Amino acid sequence: MLARRSLLALAGATALARPALAQGNAHGGEAWPRERSxxxxxxxxxxxxxxxxxxxxxxxxxxxxxxxxxxxxxxxxxxxxxxxxxxxxxxxxxxxxxxxxxxxxxxxxxxxxxxxxxxxxxxxxxxxVPQILVVRADSPARTLEDFVALARRGTVAVGTPGNGSLAHLLGEQLQAAAEIRWTHVPYKGGALAVNDLLGGSLQGVMINIGAVADHVRVGRLRGIFVSSAQRTQALPEVPTLAEAGMPGGEAVGxxxxxxxxxxxxxxxxxxxxxxxxxxxxxxxxxxxxxxxxxxxxxxxxxxxxxxxxxxxxxxxxxxxxxxxxx
Structure with missing residues (x-):
C-alpha cells in the first residue's frame, strides 16, 4: 500500500511538472533552447x-x-x-x-x-553597415563638391543595389540637399553595379562599404564619402559625409x-x-x-x-x- 501511494504521488508530481516545463520553454526559462534547434x-x-x-x-x-x-x-x-x-x-x-x-x-x-x-x-x-559613394580611380571627381559639379552638367549615372535600398534613399536625400539630379540606375544587387562602374558605363555607385572596400584599397575605385558619423576603420582615408560637406546626412544600415x-x-x-x-x-x-x-x-x-x-x-x-x- 505504501509503495502504491508513493507511485501515485510521483505520478501526480510528474503531471504537475509538465505544464511548468512547457511554461519554461514558452517564457524563456532554463529549458530554452534545449528542446530543438x-x-x-x-x-x-x-x-x-x-x-x-x-x-x-x-x-x-x-x-x-x-x-x-x-x-x-x-x-x-x-x-x-x-x-x-x-x-x-x-x-x-x-x-x-x-x-x-x-x-x-x-x-x-x-x-x-x-x-x-x-x-x-x-x-x-x-x-x-556604412554606405559609400565610389567613383573610378580615373574620375575627375575627387570630392563630393566635384561630383555635384559633374551632376550639374548632366553627365552622371549612379548605380545602387536596387530601388528602395538604403543606398538609393541616401542618394535621393543627397540630391535633394544639393539641388541636383543624376540618373539613378538600380541593379539586382551590388556586384553588377560595381562591375559596370569599373567598366565605365556608370560614373558612380552608392553601396555598402563591404562591397567595394577591396577595390578602394588597391586603387581601382576612389571613395568620395562614407555615410557614418565617424570615419571607418575599413577605409580611414575616406571622409565622412559631414566632412565632405553634407552635415546631418548620416545614414547607416x-x-x-x-x-x-x-x-x-x-x-x-x-x-x-x-x-x-x-x-x-x-x-x-x-x-x-x-x-x-x-x-x-x-x-x-x-x-x-x-x-x-x-x-x-x-x-x-x-x-x-x-x-x-x-
Missing part, C-alpha cells in the same frame, strides 16, 4: 554581406547558446517573403530573423504588406537579429547577451572588419528605437522621391 531565417540570397554576417553569427551563437542555430535562406520580394514567414511563426524563441534596415524602409516602400515590419521583437543590431512579436523578453535578452559575447571574439571582429562593418553592443531596446526612427525618416524620402520597389 533554432531556425535563423535570412531573407536574402546567399553570398551578400547580410548572409555572410548571419552565418557568422549563427556559427558562434551555436556555441554560445549550446544549441544548433541553423541558417535558412528565404529570399524574394525585397526580403518580404522571409519577413512575412517569420512574422507568422510561434514566438517561442526557436525562430529568429536576420533583420536589416529594410525592415524600416519596407513599411512605406510596400504599402500593402500583410504584416507589420516594425512589429518584430528587436534582439540586437549586430553590426553597422545594420545586419542584426529580430524575432516574432511576442517572444518572451527573457529569451530576447539571452540571445542579445550571447551575441554580445560573440562580438568580442577576435576572430569575429577580424571578419567583421574585413567586410568593412562595425560591431554594435547595445540592448534590444536600442534596436527597437532605431527601427522606428528609421521608419519615420525614410518614409519621408520614399514619398517625396516617389520611389517604387523593383
Amino acid at each position: 533554432i531556425r535563423y531565417v535570412v531573407p536574402v540570397a546567399p553570398g551578400g554581406s547580410q548572409d555572410i554576417v548571419a552565418r557568422l553569427f549563427a556559427r558562434h551563437l551555436t556555441d554560445a547558446l549550446g544549441q544548433n542555430v541553423l541558417v535558412e535562406n528565404m529570399p524574394g520580394a525585397g526580403s518580404n517573403i522571409g519577413y512575412e514567414h517569420v512574422s507568422r511563426q510561434k514566438p517561442d524563441g526557436y525562430t529568429l530573423l536576420a533583420g536589416s534596415d529594410s525592415l524600416s524602409i519596407n513599411r512605406t516602400l510596400f504599402p500593402k504588406l500583410g504584416f507589420d515590419v516594425t512589429g518584430f521583437a528587436p534582439v540586437a543590431q549586430g553590426v553597422r 545594420w545586419h542584426g537579429i529580430v524575432a516574432p512579436a511576442g517572444t518572451d523578453p527573457a529569451i530576447l535578452a539571452r540571445v542579445n547577451a550571447a551575441l554580445m559575447q560573440v562580438l568580442r571574439k577576435p576572430e569575429v571582429l577580424e571578419r567583421i572588419a574585413a567586410l568593412g562593418l562595425e560591431p554594435v553592443e547595445a540592448p534590444p531596446e536600442a534596436l527597437g528605437r532605431l527601427i522606428q526612427a528609421d521608419a519615420e525618416r525614410w518614409a519621408t524620402v520614399v514619398r517625396q522621391a516617389r520611389i517604387q520597389p523593383d
